Amino acid sequence: MPEFTTHQVHAGESRDAAHGARVTPIYLTAGFEFDSFAQAEGRFGGDEAGYTYSRSGNPTTAALERRVAGLERGREAIAVGSGQAALTVALLGLVQAGDHILSAQSIYSGTRGLFENGLKRLGIEIEFVDDPTDLDEWRRRVRPNTRVLFGESIANPGTEILDVAGVATVAHENGLPLVVDNTLATPYLLRPGDFGADIVVHSASKYLGGHGSTLGGIVVDQGGYDWAASPFRHLTGPDEWLDGRSYVDVHGDGAYAAFARSVVASLFGPVLSPMNAFLIQQGIETLSLRVQRQSDTALAVARWLEAQPEVVRVDYAGLASHRAYGLAQRYLPRGQGAVLGFALAGGAAAAERFYDAVELFSRMTHIGDVRSLILHPASTTHGHLAADVREELGIGGGLLRLSIGLEDADDLIEDLARGLAAVAAGAAASEGAAVSASSAGDSADALPAHAFATDAAVPAAGR
Template sequence: MSDRLPGFSTLAVHAGAQPDPTTGARATPIYQTTSFVFNDADHAASLFGLQAFGNIYTRIGNPTNAVLEERVAALEGGTAALAVASGHAAQVVILQQLLQPGDEFIAARKLYGGSINQFTHAFKSFGWNVVWADPDDIASFERAVTPRTKAIFIESIANPAGSITDIEAISTVARKAGVPLIVDNTLASPYLIRPIDHGADIVVHSLTKFLGGHGNSLGGIIVDAGTFDWSTGGKYPMLSEPRPEYHGIRLQETFGNFAFAIACRVLGLRDLGPALSPFNAFMILTGIETLPLRMQKHCENAKAVAEFLAGHPAVASVSYAGLASDKYNQLARKYAPKGAGAVFTFSLKGGYDAGVNLVSKLQLFSHLANVGDTRSLVIHPASTTHSQLDDAAKVKSGAGPDVVRLSIGIEDKEDLIADLEQALSA
């Protein structure tokens, strides 16, 4: 190939992959093995001591997973990536490298309900404390910073409402505080938004959603932007201090701009163990090949459905940043000019009961707890994904009692609109 940089669609098909050197297989093989043979004792010792790169045990790394990691890193513009068993597992591994007991991280209040639950409850047992901020009020992030703050966490497109977060503005707060900005880019995918281009230091995905795209495989991934200096101020000893389990290596010093991805692998994945199945990695790789085509169709359909709902008499409001009237439309034009995503919410005039009833009347939409599928999906967040929150918190997170969330698939948009029409009429 020439010296020109490959385009996004080319990277989605080719990044990280080569024909298998032994068989000539063009598709990336599924290396369904637990472990790998060493050349000799010295080779084994060098691998275990981080003096050489290579395969040891599939819990730590696998050749199929490595192709997935390189591909997503290329699509996001990062230096390296680590694939794990789920998006939730990725969040645990990230914060394990950054936080000690008693430390804090700031999170945007508009997040996936499972993340709110994980941050509020599960992380307390680690001594990690979340401080909530309002993504519509950038100053609230500044006010939340304390000497204990070690990271800021946001979603590029917030779940469930599909609102767009001002990544650059919050990145400025993170820089001033001397902490990394973590961006969950699941709902956008790198096709719509590349957070690293706007100041993110770490990007996280649930691979289960748009990257895999077919609702058949769980996975998560961590992308290291290579932009943060982990040695500054001694805030991040996991990366800056000698690691006793690796003969005193300082990861920041040894691995430079991909030190965080290495730390997540050799300190997080190694010990916590949320390994991604090579079979799931293969399935997600296959999904990524069509990501640009799917995202175009997702966004086209979502805008058409949102416009239909905005004009329906049973609908009180629609929250979709792709609508010109939406409060986040200017941010969508800035950050996601190719489309505002495919997940959004709308409110029904009949409140909670109307939302529950609508879900039961839909026929083409599948009622389930997922997004980013080729199929169109629906859920009533207040009774499901956000049910653990009190009413005030539900409203603040964009999941009030009258709210229905849609994840628009790649079917014919006329059929989706017809299904919503019959359900609303019923």
């Protein structure tokens, strides 16, 4: 088996017999011409290999799918239009009304929204495990109608690390698959399939694409789960479209991937453009170089932040002070990723000053870019959550999230120091205002009207 760096530029490649193009061409076409009536019928019926229509398959997209399947050492991948689409396709390939999904508590806010607003409205129940490091809690909360266990290998934004092997064991004890979102780790830092995950999902918009230009998503069937022995009746039972045979009868080990591709992805239709498939594949060719460098810089930045008196907490699993440090050492020895959070003692007012003062960090909701990015989760991505849920997730008003890019570490630290200087200047100014107001007999509130509670008030548990 070739090393990762070799694989990322060669896995799944196919030669262009027509012209010898070395880079995968962009097949920007809606459909594919048939030579004859018989060929059209054969392709639709599945008796003849070949493409029909780009919503069901496209050679540029297929090249990307082969590459990601290769990097995750999976059986087959399905590429779709975004990470959200990948989660939707992965899960609707498994669950239906009346089923139950058991998820780690700390997950990306969009995935939580998909669970609570999207899937719940389809009659699918969602439950969150409070302490995902407690395997007995996972065990206790599996119900007769549970069909999927879910978690993120590195959680966004808290950087909790999933005990993939442990949770996979609980899933398999109950005959269920474990689905892992591996967006923040990428297969360079961790292959969840090596530890028993059955389906791996990516937002390719992040590190796989890597350049902040493209949205995309990938579902990988790792190939280890026995679909024939599963509780999924839509895969094991007779199907009208298959002349009364089942997906397992017709597709064997590929039953789930065939269903997820031909029923969920193709009929719900969240297609990835071949143009974007090309850009993501180009990004993947430098994945290891970027992620290694970004992780190394993130660790340097996290260590620097931890030493600053204005910072009350740093969420980065590469720090010995983080509660997931032990799991990170086990699962992520090469690096712990490039997303980190830090909480300012001055709460929301301090976070606002900091956010507005930085010059090199881009104020954006995104991660995995070559550029470094900064976000205030409590007022943006997590603004819609109830205050107690935000608190439980450690998303206080003083929390800022960073996505570390490829800039020089010293330049990034200088920019963060600029943010801290603005916080200190703001605190001094409001102290002065408070003194003059109180000497005039007034009660002055120096915080902006929209400020949140300070992080100092947020308990450490549940972060």
